[in-house]
Amino acid sequence: MQLTKLIYQAGIIGCGGAGFPTHAKYNGTIETIIINGAECEPLLQTDRYLMRNKAGELIKAADMLLRETGAGGCVIALKASYTREIAALEEAIRSLGSDVRLHRLESFFPAGDEQTIVYEVTGKVVPPAGIPLNVGCVVNNVATLYGIYEAMEGRPFTQKYLTVTGEVKHPVIAKVPIGTPVGECLKLAGGPLLSDYVVVNGGPMMGKLMSKEEAESACVTKTMSGLIVLSTDSSIARRSEVTLKHMLNRAKSACIQCSFCSQLCPRALLGHPLEPHRIMRKLSSCRDLTEILDDRDVQNAALCCECGICEVYACPMGLQPRKVNSLLKGELARAGIRYQRTEGEWEPDPNRNMRKAPTARVASRAGVAAFEEIQIDELKEITPESSGTVRLALRQSIGAPSQPVIKDGERVEKGQLIAVCPEGSLGSALHASISGVAALEEQYLVIRP
Numbered sequence: 145m146q147l148t149k150l151i152y153q154a155g156i157i158g159c160g161g162a163g164f165p166t167h168a169k170y171n172g173t174i175e176t177i178i179i180n181g182a183e184c185e186p187l188l189q190t191d192r193y194l195m196r197n198k199a200g201e202l203i204k205a206a207d208m209l210l211r212e213t214g215a216g217g218c219v220i221a222l223k224a225s226y227t228r229e230i231a232a233l234e235e236a237i238r239s240l241g242s243d244v245r246l247h248r249l250e251s252f253f254p255a256g257d258e259q260t261i262v263y264e265v266t267g268k269v270v271p272p273a274g275i276p277l278n279v280g281c282v283v284n285n286v287a288t289l290y291g292i293y294e295a296m297e298g299r300p301f302t303q304k305y306l307t308v309t310g311e312v313k314h315p316v317i318a319k320v321p322i323g324t325p326v327g328e329c330l331k332l333a334g335g336p337l338l339s340d341y342v343v344v345n346g347g348p349m350m351g352k353l354m355s356k357e358e359a360e361s362a363c364v365t366k367t368m369s370g371l372i373v374l375s376t377d378s379s380i381a382r383r384s385e386v387t388l389k390h391m392l393n394r395a396k397s398a399c400i401q402c403s404f405c406s407q408l409c410p411r412a413l414l415g416h417p418l419e420p421h422r423i424m425r426k427l428s429s430c431r432d433l434t435e436i437l438d439d440r441d442v443q444n445a446a447l448c449c450e451c452g453i454c455e456v457y458a459c460p461m462g463l464q465p466r467k468v469n470s471l472l473k474g475e476l477a478r479a480g481i482r483y484q485r486t487e488g489e490w491e492p493d494p495n496r497n498m499r500k501a502p503t504a505r506v507a508s509r510a511g512v513a514a515f516e517e518i519q520i521d522e523l524k525e526i527t528p529e530s531s532g533t534v535r536l537a538l539r540q541s542i543g544a545p546s547q548p549v550i551k552d553g554e555r556v557e558k559g560q561l562i563a564v565c566p567e568g569s570l571g572s573a574l575h576a577s578i579s580g581v582a583a584l585e586e587q588y589l590v591i592r593p
């Protein structure tokens with residue numbers, strides 16, 4: 145079967161966070177396939193678990209991608225410190241006679257940022273607001289590659305591996321059907337140690353914070369890579385409590401224009417014209433964000449990947465340039481202002497290597513250093529057969545929500561196609577993660593066993 149069709153029909157989307165439908169990445173001429181095994185967010189260990197325990201499967205899938213795309217090479221990029229994962233992958237490469245190569249990265253954040261990893265592996269800079277394909281690359285993360293292996297074996301994307309850690313009794317890697325309630329995943333880790341807590345969906349730098357109540361009603365999605373339970377008093381929880389008005393007032397009045405945010409910004413270090421300190425300066429002279437949207441420096445906010453280095457790691461005043469950029473991106477989109485790239489070569493900052501943010505220090509600044517040393521080897525599973533009710537969001541990826549192809553009250557079998565991408569749209573297919581009776585809700589498909 146054609147590669148893009150195989151990937152689409154299995155409902156595979158990027159598992160690294162953004163949720164870009166994977167089949168759409170393979171439309172073009174590819175020189176290098178990069179498998180992102182950096183797992184650069186502190187605390188997350190899902191990809192490392194897969195690289196240790198599913199190395200053969202990953203290499204088989206990477207070999208298939210190489211064959212089907214005719215790409216010049218396939219590189220798994222992971223940190224040099226992941227010695228057990230490197231040993232497992234090297235053994236699989238040897239025993240399968242594979243041409244896949246490993247690229248060792250330093251331990252810095254965000255080594256796994258798509259544009260950063262392309263530069264680290266190939267020495268090429270993706271142009272501002274561009275995509276890796278602009279320089280002949282496709283980047284998939286390790287969990288996505290494992291999904292491709294499952295698709296090769298005829299199994300659609302219905303199960304998710306997650307790191308469950310933080311303030312829980314026994315941090316674990318959880319394997320659960322997509323749509324499993326978050327509370328069930330926390331129980332696999334022995335449950336929260338605190339009565340009041342918040343849960344980060346993803347990593348501590350770029351993850352989305354959920355209150356205890358939100359976590360209780362949330363369900364596992366295809367893009368979820370980890371669940372981190374933290375105290376309501378943690379710095380991540382406290383930062384999220386700052387109101388928009390207060391955040392903007394502080395940004396206007398307390399920025400000392402030290403420019404550390406720009407000096408340490410990973411996109412600026414690649415040579416992209418993003419300078420958050422200039423945006424903060426423009427902010428100080430306006431009453432409303434819409435007044436500064438015509439400014440070229442402000443429009444460069446569109447280049448921000450919202451990694452959080454500027455606010456968690458760089459800013460000595462505790463300001464939130466990332467949040468400002470995020471708000472500006474929303475305003476620019478509402479005003480119909482699209483980023484206009486000027487032609488040119490993009491050269492990384494000559495000081496880039498010195499300015500990389502070491503992962504351990506990032507974890508410390510994010511207030512999660514206490515959990516960074518925990519080594520998670522144990523897998524705990526909820527099987528489709530032992531699962532209770534699952535709730536599958538129709539919008540799992542970037543693009544249009546999937547459209548149900550089953551009727552309310554219909555019995556569905558595990559692996560059955562239950563929703564498809566609307567004709568002509570970017571999106572993904574969705575399959576039943578358990579067998580049971582389906583109910584159609586506004587934005588969800590619920591399956592009761």
Ligand code: SF4
Pocket residue numbers: 405408409410411412418420447448449450451452453454455465466469
């Ligand atoms: S969040 Fe801050 S550091 Fe990260 S890309 Fe955006 S401006 Fe740069």
Ligand code: SF4
Pocket residue numbers: 398399400401402403404405406420421424458459460461462463464465
């Ligand atoms: S690091 Fe903070 S204080 Fe310094 S320029 Fe950036 S936002 Fe302003």
